[in-house]
Amino acid sequence: xxxxxxxxxxxxxxxxxxxxxxxxxxxxxxxxxxxxxxxxxxxxxxxxxxxxxxxxxxxxxxxxxxxxxxxxxxxxxxxxxxxxxxxxxxxxxxxxxxxxxxxxxxxxxxxxxxxxxxxxxxxxxxxxxxxxxxxxxxxxxxxxxxxxxxxxxxxxxxxxxxxxxxxxxxxxxxxxxxxxxxxxxxxxxxxxxxxxxxxxxxxxxxxxxxxxxxxxxxxxxxxxxxxxxxxxxxxxxxxxxxxxxxxxxxxxxxxxxxxxxxxxxxxxxxxxxxxxxxxxxxxxxxxxxxxxxxxxxxxxxxxxxxxxxxxxxxxxxxxxxxxxxxxxxxxxxxxxxxxxxxxxxxxxxxxxxxxxxxxxxxxxxxxxxxx
Amino acid sequence: xxxxxxxxxxxxxxxxxxxxxxxxxxxxxxxxxxxxxxxxxxxxxxxxxxxxxxxxxxxxxxxxxxxxxxxxxxxxxxxxxxxxxxxxxxxxxxxxxxxxxxxxxxxxxxxxxxxxxxxxxxxxxxxxxxxxxxxxxxxxxxxxxxxxxxxxxxxxxxxxxxxxxxxxxxxxxxxxxxxxxxxxxxxxxxxxxxxxxxxxxxxxxxxxxxxxxxxxxxxxxxxxxxxxxxxxxxxxxxxxxxxxxxxxxxxxxxxxxxxxxxxxxxxxxxxxxxxxxxxxxxxxxxxxxxxxxxxxxxxxxxxxxxxxxxxxxxxxxxxxxxxxxxxxxx
Numbered sequence: 001x002x003x004x005x006x007x008x009x010x011x012x013x014x015x016x017x018x019x020x021x022x023x024x025x026x027x028x029x030x031x032x033x034x035x036x037x038x039x040x041x042x043x044x045x046x047x048x049x050x051x052x053x054x055x056x057x058x059x060x061x062x063x064x065x066x067x068x069x070x071x072x073x074x075x076x077x078x079x080x081x082x083x084x085x086x087x088x089x090x091x092x093x094x095x096x097x098x099x100x101x102x103x104x105x106x107x108x109x110x111x112x113x114x115x116x117x118x119x120x121x122x123x124x125x126x127x128x129x130x131x132x133x134x135x136x137x138x139x140x141x142x143x144x145x146x147x148x149x150x151x152x153x154x155x156x157x158x159x160x161x162x163x164x165x166x167x168x169x170x171x172x173x174x175x176x177x178x179x180x181x182x183x184x185x186x187x188x189x190x191x192x193x194x195x196x197x198x199x200x201x202x203x204x205x206x207x208x209x210x211x212x213x214x215x216x217x218x219x220x221x222x223x224x225x226x227x228x229x230x231x232x233x234x235x236x237x238x239x240x241x242x243x244x245x246x247x248x249x250x251x252x253x254x255x256x257x258x259x260x261x262x263x264x265x266x267x268x269x270x271x272x273x274x275x276x277x278x279x280x281x282x283x284x285x286x287x288x289x290x291x292x293x294x295x296x297x298x299x300x301x302x303x304x305x306x307x308x309x310x311x312x313x314x315x316x317x318x319x320x321x322x323x324x325x326x327x328x329x330x331x332x333x334x335x336x337x338x339x340x341x342x343x344x345x346x347x348x349x350x351x352x353x354x355x356x357x358x359x360x361x362x363x364x365x366x367x368x369x370x371x
Numbered sequence: 372x373x374x375x376x377x378x379x380x381x382x383x384x385x386x387x388x389x390x391x392x393x394x395x396x397x398x399x400x401x402x403x404x405x406x407x408x409x410x411x412x413x414x415x416x417x418x419x420x421x422x423x424x425x426x427x428x429x430x431x432x433x434x435x436x437x438x439x440x441x442x443x444x445x446x447x448x449x450x451x452x453x454x455x456x457x458x459x460x461x462x463x464x465x466x467x468x469x470x471x472x473x474x475x476x477x478x479x480x481x482x483x484x485x486x487x488x489x490x491x492x493x494x495x496x497x498x499x500x501x502x503x504x505x506x507x508x509x510x511x512x513x514x515x516x517x518x519x520x521x522x523x524x525x526x527x528x529x530x531x532x533x534x535x536x537x538x539x540x541x542x543x544x545x546x547x548x549x550x551x552x553x554x555x556x557x558x559x560x561x562x563x564x565x566x567x568x569x570x571x572x573x574x575x576x577x578x579x580x581x582x583x584x585x586x587x588x589x590x591x592x593x594x595x596x597x598x599x600x601x602x603x604x605x606x607x608x609x610x611x612x613x614x615x616x617x618x619x620x621x622x623x624x625x626x627x628x629x630x631x632x633x634x635x636x637x638x639x640x641x642x643x644x645x646x647x648x649x650x651x652x653x654x655x656x657x658x659x660x661x662x663x664x665x666x667x668x669x670x671x672x673x674x675x676x677x678x679x680x681x682x683x684x685x686x687x688x689x690x691x692x693x694x695x696x697x698x699x700x701x
Contacts (some may be wrong), residue, residue: 005699100473102410160679161688163408163473164626168675171619171668178661191657297477304474337492337610342485349478350460357468 003364029359036355040348047343052334059330066329067322077325079213082220083278084317087299089220089227089310090271093264094148095300096231096308098244099155101265103166104272105296106173107147109289111140111276113173113180116287119196119203119280120184132203137277144273145266147173152265156258170296177289184287193286205282216282223271228310240264272296301349305356320345377651379528384647387603389639390537394595395621396628396635397544402588403630404551405581406564406691407465410476412592413618414483415457419593420600420614421487422453427509427606428494442509446601447594454593457483458586466581469695484615487596491608510606513598536598541636543591548632560584564689567696577696595621620646623671629678629686642667 013020045056052059067077087104094101118136127135147169154160186194197203208214231237239260242250250257279291298320306312327341395416402409409415426449431437461479464470494504514534551557562570563580571577599614600606624642628634649655649663678686 102473102477154676154679158676158679160676161626163693164622165672165675167410167619168623168668168672171616171623172665172672175661175665175668178664179658182657182661294481297481300477301474304471337489339485339489339492339610342481343489344485346478346482346485350464350475350482353464353470353475353478354468356470360469 005362005364007360007362032355032358033352036351037348040351043351044344044347047347048340052336054334059334060326062330062333063322063326066333067325073325075211075213077321079216079283080325081318081321082213082216083275083283084295084299084302084321085314086220086223086275086278087272087295088302088306088313088317089224090268090275091299091303092227092268092306092308092310092313093231093237093240094268095303096244097240097261097264099152099261099265099268100163101148101151101166101268102163102300103147103151103169103269103296104275104299105292105294106166106170107144107269107272108276108279108292108296109170109173109177110143110147111273112280112287112291113177113276114139114143114273115203115277115280116180116184116193116196123197123200123202129202129204129206133205133281136203136281137274140273140277141270142273144276145270147273148265148269149262152262155265156261174289177287177291181288192288195285196280196287197285203281204285213282216278219274219278219282223274224310224314227271231308231310236260236263298345305349305352323348375525379525381644381647381651382529383532384650385640385643386533386537388643388646389641390540391595391599391603391617392621392624392642393540393544393635393639394598395592395618396624396639397540397547397632398588398590398592398595399622399625400588400628400630400632400635401547401591402585403625403692404560404564404689405584406567406689406694406696407462407581407585408472408476408693409461409479409585409588410473410622411457411461411479411483412476412622413615414476414480415454415461415589415592416596416599416618416621417480417483417487417614418457418596419450419454419590420596421490421608422593423447423450423597424504424506424600424606424608425449425453425490425494427506427601428504431506431508437508439508439512439515442506443512446506446509446513446597450593450597451590454589454596455586457593458589461589462582462585465695466578466585469697472693472695480615480618484612487614488610492610494608504608506601506606510601513601514605534598534602536594536602540594540598544632544636551632561689564691567691567694568698571696571698581696592618592621620667623668626678626688627671627674629674630688642670645670 013024041060045060048054048056048059066073068074087108090107091101091104115136118132118139122132122135151160151162151165151169154165155162181193182191184193185191186196205212205215208218231240239250239255242253242255243257243260247257250260275295276291280287284291299317302313302316302320305316323345324341327344328338330336331338331340395412398415399409399412423446427442427446430442430445457479460482461475464475465472491504513536516532516534549557551561559570559575560580560583562573562575563577563584567577570580595617596614599617600608620642624635624638627642628638645666646664648666649660652663655663
């Protein structure tokens with residue numbers, strides 16, 4: 001028979017050495033995760049071999065070269081990492097509150113729309129680039145916040161299912177983008193917005209010390225640290241944790257649960273909206289329905305796997321962006337389609353999701369299987 | 372005369388479009404009745420679509436003169452195998468390993484769309500051929516129509532001139548509705564979705580029912596992918612992300628139908644009509660057309676809010692929706 005029980009806190013060490021338990025427990029979960037990662041790489045390797053007949057080790061090496069090979073590639077990796085991380089960090093407060101914000105994709109998009117609108121309509125108004133960037137950042141956050149407030153208010157007042165509500169908001173945002181693209185299209189008839197302010201570079205992130213994407217990285221780092229402190233050290237962060245654990249406890253402690261839900265979702269939406277600002281002003285300089293590019297969904301997985309720990313989010317985002325970029329590199333090198341990256345990403349995430357079980361539960365096989 | 376022709380076209384587009392999302396949505400209703408929210412529906416529809424296409428392609432390329440009906444059987448089999456495989460991945464992770472359902476579902480969507488677009492895009496290249504993949508012979512079997520009322524004007528076009536899967540989905544909806552509401556197994560399934568601990572105490576095998584519902588649901592959703600590939604786009608493949616958009620619309624339809632299979636029938640056609648309405652209102656700019664396509668999602672949000680406002684018992688989602696069950700959790 002197989003017996004499954006909850007894995008409690010690690011308590012092998014007693015007395016003076018009890019402090020070791022914390023680190024041992026962390027070590028156990030780390031080892032389980034690494035085993036899962038290794039297994040998933042083996043499975044993906046077998047898959048790669050069966051499709052392409054290429055040595056998987058060569059393929060993985062080619063992936064690393066495709067991501068880190070030149071300093072430009074490295075910076076593109078850092079830029080995309082910054083973007084994904086910002087979204088994941090933005091989702092963390094909502095998830096910690098057990099509010100399933102599936103709507104990051106839409107929040108990024110409306111942030112990107114607000115950013116582009118500022119670039120298009122204010123780009124030639126004669127204000128300085130710094131002022132324009134600030135206006136763009138603020139309006140992107142306002143747009144994202146707005147997209148987060150709707151579901152939050154209904155959740156707080158009438159307990160409307162937030163997973164499904166935020167999911168629908170994504171599609172409203174996508175259609176809204178399709179609405180603006182023909183309005184802003186350039187050149188006419190292309191059905192794309194094209195590079196905005198290509199001649200003046202108004203509203204583009206400036207290069208800092210010769211690095212085009214340094215500002216993206218700096219913003220992401222600042223946001224990550226700020227949210228980390230907000231969740232760990234502030235009164236708001238504490239309230240979020242209590243609401244997430246038990247709404248009744250929060251109410252008993254005289255917390256205004258409705259206000260906390262709406263406030264947290266406003267923040268979460270605003271940070272996701274800011275990610276749209278990073279995507280448009282810091283990377284693409286254009287907007288389309290593909291601007292969010294599924295990052296809103298991938299970030300959900302990142303935030304969940306990291307258990308709201310912002311440092312772990314950095315590691316997981318780095319890995320996923322590496323996979324994505326690497327798979328695109330091998331796809332072009334070996335003449336495959338880019339979708340290989342989604343397959344590998346899916347396999348790895350399946351394994352890591354499955355490994356959570358072995359972190360949370362103990363499985364015992366007892367000897368007497370039959371009576 | 373022209374307006375009548377236009378109305379008929381609208382009805383026909385609506386019904387074909389509605390059929391795709393009805394399959395997806397019926398499968399998801401089955402799954403959600405057991406208390407599992409599977410956000411992998413788009414992924415499963417992708418896998419079902421590519422499974423059918425793959426089966427038909429391999430068959431048509433291995434024999435000199437393919438028989439359409441055999442192609443149809445093989446394609447259906449391929450769809451069922453692939454979509455149930457997707458359902459099994461999801462159920463193993465969420466039911467046996469108790470992984471988070473939202474995250475697992477989203478991963479399944481990423482995985483399924485990756486698998487489908489990879490094989491759909493490079494299948495002919497991998498097999499050494501050139502150009503777009505096409506399974507004309509099998510697709511013709513899916514699109515074969517019966518002209519029952521040829522002599523009556525319009526009726527034939529509106530009611531009978533479709534491939535068989537348009538009717539199959541309605542039969543599935545009726546059978547599912549009877550199964551869920553009128554049989555003891557259906558009652559057990561609902562019990563599992565409402566309160567698994569109570570169902571468990573009453574001697575119902577929660578795990579078995581959840582696996583059954585998720586895998587059957589995946590098979591039905593997968594048929595939506597098959598219909599899309601074989602009938603809607605006539606036996607080809609397009610890497611345009613359409614199946615994913617339709618899959619999310621199917622998830623929306625589950626809410627719109629308030630978890631009732633029969634309501635999904637007219638809901639699906641209503642969604643189709645709303646989505647294609649812009650084609651039939653003259654003088655729209657391209658921008659305004661996109662606003663019209665927003666309607667199904669807006670309507671779903673309104674239904675979602677109304678359902679939560681009115682708190683009518685029979686319209687609520689299954690109460691254990693989204694939660695894993697572990698007997699020793701108290």
